[in-house]
């Protein structure tokens with residue numbers, strides 16, 4: 001059985017550092033009393049949690065993006081003007097949280113990602129799903 005343990009450990013290590021093998025985690029935003037749809041997400045090295053965010057069109061959205069990585073720069077980019085979303089936000093290097101606001105205008109699925117170095121290819125991607 002020893003020969004099985006090594007690939008399992010390698011897979012576990014890969015899972016810690018890459019978003020490529022992680023399952024999609026979807027969260028649906030609910031509007032608060034002030035009518036703003038709020039979602040908190042966390043930037044890890046190298047994935048976003050959650051990775052799929054469902055929001056309603058034509059309702060303001062505020063994403064609180066927390067950087068869980070010490071001293072690893074990350075940012076949050078969603079460049080989808082066709083959906084009313086145009087966001088490019090550097091995140092704090094020191095566990096800080098930055099807020100991102102937009103009002104999605106059109107239903108659709110819009111990718112977001114981290115634009116630092118090759119983080120996107122390592123799995124720092126996600127999807128904003130705008131529903132009617």
Ligand SMILES: [Cu+2]
Pocket residue numbers: 073074075114115116119124
């Ligand atoms: Cu990053």
